[in-house]
Amino acid sequence: MKRILLFSLTAIFASNVSAQTQIGNSDMETWESVSSDFEPVNWNSFLSAQGSLTGFAANQIEESSDIRPGSTGTKSARIWTRDAGFNVKANGNVTLGRxxxxxxxxxxxDNHNISLTADPTFSEALTGTPDSIVFWVKYNAADGTSEARMKAVLHDDYDYTDPETGTSADHVVATAVLNYSPTAWTRMAIAFDYSGPATTNTYILVTFASNAIPGGGDVNDEVFIDDIELIYNGGTGSADTDGDGVTDADEATDTTDPNDLCSFVLASQTVAPSATWESTDCDFDGVSNGQELLNGSDPLVTVSTLDPNAFTVAMDNDLNVINVFTDLNIDGEYAIYNTVGQKVQSGEVAAAIPFEAKSGIYFFHINTASGSYKFEIYKK
Structure with missing residues (x-):
């Protein structure tokens, strides 16, 4: 399959300007014909596989119009698990290798993905040293305990394989691996671990699979993939996994979540936020974080006309209920959002609101005729 060159983005934050080499077609917007079906340009699937069993290959990737919230594009990549016969399930698989x-x-x-370094069609040159990789996924699985997988490996000039075979492990410079549960569209982030043993990378191999276990999961489990980004912050200790402009080390000091792009202390921003962070609206006031910085306003503060002392909101994690305490007679509505801006629940305000959800941080909005107010809650 024809490959496209890596492209460069320029990020500007304060007085720091740095070129950031990214993976080509990381937004999955460009597709081309391969073996009578289609693959995303710069990526490879079973349609372009090699090996003794390629006669049993079938298409397990397609262009999808199901895109992540806030996307400026119109496409994502969908992969899925199929019944391959012989009582075998073939996981969906898309990779920068072959x-x-x-x-x-x-x-x-004998089943693996490989960087064929002599062939640019099936390898991805990268000499940059990203701190982390972020991506958006949507994962539907019949079994709620199933996990899909993303693995990214920076390696030297060697035909590295995933899973590792032969001496592949000796050629690893850094690795980022994330297994994740079924989820609606969610931004994922994972830092690269530069444990070596190799020291200088010249290639990157990235793979997305519909299950973390070969042959695992169920037929028709599916993963949608969009907007993959390498994050560069330049220097030891400056990794910013969630891309909010605050290093992981500073987030530890601030006791904020280094995996939540809306959990940060604005005064601690010292590196360039990611494009995803800039386009996100953390306080849900209709103005993106990036625009708020340009305006000189706080991306974590929503202007409210309600007295903040008029309400107390508490999450009862034993009963899975949000308790709203107020002396006011409120006739209004509420909405609950996750950290990537997706509305997960809404309805009329009540003294006790049932809330069954995954553990994590959520934003609880009260909207009335006289104004609105926002609370942060934590669901265990």
């Missing part, structure tokens, strides 16, 4: 099909046993080392 898929090798060598065994009907899913866990066999």
């Amino acid at each position: 898929i090798n099909m060598g065994s009907i046993t899913p866990s066999s080392s």
